[in-house]
Amino acid sequence: MAVLEAKDVSMYFGELAALKEINLSVEQGEILGLIGPNGAGKTTFFNCATGFLTCTRGDIFFKGQNITRVPGHRVCHIGICRTFQIVQSFSEMTVLENVMMGAFCRHPNTSNSMHSAQDILDFTGLADKRDQIAGSLTLADQKRIELARTIATEPDLILLDEVMAGLNPAETEEAIELIKKIHQKGLTIIVVEHVMEVIMNISHRIAVFDSGELIVEGPPEKIVRDERVIQAYLGEEYHA
Amino acid sequence: MQNDKNFYIIFSIILIFMAVAPLVIQNTHFQHLLIMLLLFATLSQAWNLIGGYAGQVSFGHAVFFGIGSYAAMAPLTHWGLTPWVGMLIGGVVAIIVALIIGVPVFRLKGHYFAISTFAVAEVVRELFTNWEWVDGPIGLDAPVLEQGFYNLMFYKNKLPYLYIVLVFFFIMMLLTFRMERTRMGYYFRAIKQRPEAAQAMGVHISKYKQYALMMSAFFTAICGALYGLYILHIEPATVLSLDISIKIVLITALGGTGALWGPLLGSIILIPLQEYSRIWLGGTGKGIDLILLGALIVLICIYEPRGIVGLLKRFNFQKGKN
Amino acid sequence: MDVTIFLQLVISGLLIGFVFSLIAVGLTLIWGVMDILNFAHGDFLMLAMFSAFLMFANLGVDPVFSLPVIVGLLFFVGLLTFRLVIKPVLGYHALIALLATFGLSIFIRNVVLFFLGPDFRVINQSVLAGKRISFLGLHLSLPQLVSAIGCVLITYVVYLFISKSKFGRALRATALDKDTALLMGINTNRVFALTFGLGAACVGAAGGFLVNFYYVFPEVGLNFAILSFVIVALGGFGNIGGAFLAGILVGLVENIGGFFVGPEFKYTLVFILYLIVISLRPKGLFGW
């Protein structure tokens, strides 16, 4: 069954079309990679799927339920959670408190939330930094906090917006491991990423956006050979 | 955040002090000072909920303050209704008003929000100034009724006022302290820091801002009622004035916004400073007391821009190092 | 309805509106660039008016001629304020800057009270005083007319300066992103200081004009300051054109609305106007 399904989704900002009739679905347990040049509409798609924006036309379904007009804060309770392109950790809170913020979604009680958050910290390898102030940590750790916070909401689907951007190879490696680990828990994942090695490595399927349109989708091997993708995105070098 | 045990110890010391000091020093003016100090600490803490924790700086809290004092005083003067009921009415009306103004105002950001709250306050003040039932600009005087808790009137003794204010202060502090530890407290701080991320975590932002404003409005109204009943005379020019709104903000800013002890520290500094500079230097008609007050406020800002809470933290930090 | 009265209302509204504009322009500069609400803005106005008055009373300099000196003086006051009060609190919670300027406001007002006393004073024998132009039953008081024209001119000059000059560009860049402006070789502290000076100079000019037809006393600035806060927000923070038009709008609403609805409601109308505008355009009429 499709976890998330977009049907003819279009998004206009005034005259400008950010998304044009996107049809895309993600199956249960899949990792879908989303690539495309800057301004292609990837983040806009995320925003529509998570209720931060309401798309101009079309519908979005989550497990068969129409969530097109569900407001952003409800989406999390339904079971979708996202990260942000630019790190958005609660910089004045401790790591534990950051993750608790996610856990509150399922555990309104503070101490339950704390226990749940502690489990997630162990799972994501942040346990030893639990009482540090999030703002004082490195970018990699802050991104990890965001991931931890996201899974603390106990979602079925997570949308990761450039979680690797700005990480070095070693850190990227760790992040990939973590994403795979999260995937093993049974979560469905959509990843936006520029680092090609990463996206090829983890995605089961890749969808390519260009100027608001979905130009191609399919398994990674197919994508790297597609002429239109190479022209729009990868450039000639990758062709070789 | 404070650790729990520490909080209870400090808090008990303060409460005991506030309760016992006026018994030791039988000076009504000193009692007056403590009453004002506690009243403004409570008020500022109420403001702190929305302005400090949830980060929405309001310059219009006089609205709730005024509503509270009018709700207690008007039924008392017109019908002799016990102010306790009036107080409750005031709190409820303030919550309703908070609901009404919250919807449009929370769409605004930063200064636009602040100026809007101020504009709302000015409009409400004008409404009261032209409202015949509450005697317009003349204001209301408490009728001379029998003393006692039923009428909340004590003519010669100030101690009952002091203890009533102390009780409200106690409730306010405890509530804030508990709130810091609940989901709501975390949500407030999250909204202040990263509204978008908070939304992604499932926080209904405008709802929680609304909660913060409603709680804040309720307690501000209660304080307004106490103020009216204590001063026994209210008029739009005082209880609905910008002065009140600003004073609340300043006390919190001075002590430290979004900090549990900020409001109390702020009023411990500002209220005695105001009272005693007037007592010692006022009466000359030359404003020396206010020159001093202004200069001191500026100096505090320059030398301790983090608020008094910041000063204490730094003090503790350095001590810890040694 | 008498047409002359209506026209007179429009004229009076415009005349006072231009003065509001200039005061608001001074405020919006500081507010827009530094994100600091200067509570002492009204007291700057009062300082300007008192200086003009003192120069008139003690040296016999007509307020029309003392204007450049007043502007220069207030520019200096602005610089000084920035150095002594604002600079130390930059980068901390915005409320601290607010608190500092609030303290400054109390301080300035009472120092003036201490030295000059609480009396109100009026300049009544200046070049412009008492003269007026009358036609078709309409009256334009010359001091107000000259002030209005002066305020428009100065506002326009400031606008040109900000939008065309190199410094203006640097100022806007600093307002947008202080660190990057530093990397561009802009001495941002100097920009801040000059902006504060410029803002104070604007309000100084307004005070220099105002003194021709308004009374002076230590508390005179408060009412103008409160109105200018609303005007700035109405026009959109940091937007000079916005402050200018909003100032005129407020002048008109206050006069025409005050006449038809009742003078005691004239400021209420201004606040209601603000609330309506802001609920339609959450960043003011011309906000970013």
Add this chain to the structure above:
Amino acid sequence: MLKVNDISVRYDLISVLDNVSFLVEEGQFVAIVGANSAGKTTILKTLSALVSAFQGTIEFFNERIDHLPPYEIAAKGISHVPEGRRIFDKLTIKENLLVGAHVRDDQQDVLETLEEMYALFPILKQRQTQKGETLSGGERQQLAIARGLMAKPRLLMLDEPSLGLSPILSNKVIHTCEEIRRKGTTILIVEQKVTEVLKLVDRGYVLQRGQIIMEGKGEELLESDLIRKAYLGL
């Protein structure tokens, strides 16, 4: 021309840079590569005095600049294109460029440079009257670099110009740097795209946890085992 001696930087007692020294000769294209939290951005920020070092000296044309404020360093001819572009959203593109030339006095000269930039980045000329916020990511990066060049700097410092750009754009940006160098501007670049950058540069430094662990010619570094292991996954 630029000589960095033993600088160390701390944030809140945590060491970010530890005795970093390096050299940039006139006309060279120099890269500092390293992991994200290695301190690359901090080096550039220290050079332009946004961050102050508690130890060490920085010399620019044999003159110490480590105690100057940022704006004076810019006036000395060091232009810093910050991480994340940081263009002025509400200024027009032309104004953005002119702000870049703030340190220069001769306005006639500035206008000439402006034309040069338009020649180098034609898209900017087309959109010169539009606000910065209307630009896309790649255009922003072009504007940021052009703005940096407007100062006619003796040294251009670029902080991760490829960050957040698609592969095709990031390559284009890096090659633009090469072109700029060919026209005679010294460039110090901080990058994570190790392969692409090291192919082009004259000299590279590898930074790890605040320390320089390797240095050498670009090609040499590419060949080294350390780099190949850590950054290329080979």
Add this chain to the structure above:
Amino acid sequence: MKKSIILALFLILLLGISSAVSAAEEVEVALLYPLSGPLTEAGKRMKSVYEVAAEVINGSYDIQGVPYAKSEGIPGLNGAKITVKFYDTQGSPEVGKAETERILQEGTAKLIIGAYQSAVSKPTSFVAERHKFPFLCAVSSSAALTERGLKYFFRVAPTDFHDSRMFFNFLDDMRKQGKKVENVAIVYEKTEFGVHAMKEVKKRVDESKGIYQVVADVPYAFKSTDVNAEVLKIKAAKPDVIIHATLFSEMTLFAKTYENLGVKSNANLSFCGGYQNPKFASQLKDTVEGYMGSCTFAEDFIRKKAQLKTINEMYKAKTGMNLDGIAMEGFTTLFVAVDAFSRAKATDPESVTQALRTTELVIATLPGKGVKFDENGQNIWIDSTMSQIQKGEYKVVWPSDWATTAMVWPMRP
């Protein structure tokens, strides 16, 4: 943290103790006036006049018609000196109330005199009433103050009632002389003072049974930046007479705007307030030529009562201004206090209050016979006159037995 808070609490405690210490040997009178804030100007004038009054009482001056001037100190208390101590209300009821409580707490004052605004006199006198402590009000004009049935409250000044009655007697008189005065515009600030004053005016208009009409009812916001809308509203109504209740310096603004916008009326009458401030006449000169207002004292009175010159000189030496009505009311009030102390031969609150209740002080400082209080504490021997600004000076022009100068009518030829 803990230590710091305890330290702060300790400091507060110290403040509490230190402020409790105070001592006095003479008969002290506490005065509550706004000595900072927007009404400082008025407060300072009051302060000066009380200092003059104390000097006159304590020293030996030969002023005919003013008892207690010749003798040194208070006769009934073996010549004990009177001292005046000032407390700042900042023009705020809250501060006023706090200061009153402080006065009572300190316990050195034997009587309270105050305050300036009615809005402050009200709560402060309530405090005194509850402590059964005598409170003398010098200048607050709200008629409501003496309609509250207080037992320890006395007022020397005429009220809005007296003033409005005097205005309409005056207008009646003018009408009899064939002058046009029927259309009245009323202008008042939307404060306790303005609203009260105009309530009285409206009562008088109602009592006239249609002779007078209010053609323009113009309340305005206190502290206005301009008054164009207000003045145009008046202009549109074309009134014969404008009546003002303007406490503040806005009176200046009104006068200028009337001039600028060419408003013509036969007369412009003012309740006490902005009009009475001598600066109003001296600074605005021609602009305010012909303005009229209620007046309990002006320099012009000295022409009729030459003996008051001494007092005016002393006051002028202190302030550079001539005495005005408000100041003279203050001056007289201190004499009422001295009279009460002297007759009571004691200073305890009960005796002093008792003496005040039976006051029958004949004193030549104010229009009317002197001071005698009715059961509500209102002075019933007080009267008021009409003054007019002529060439920058206040001249008494009505009623005829007080008038020194001929009236200019209409105010602008």
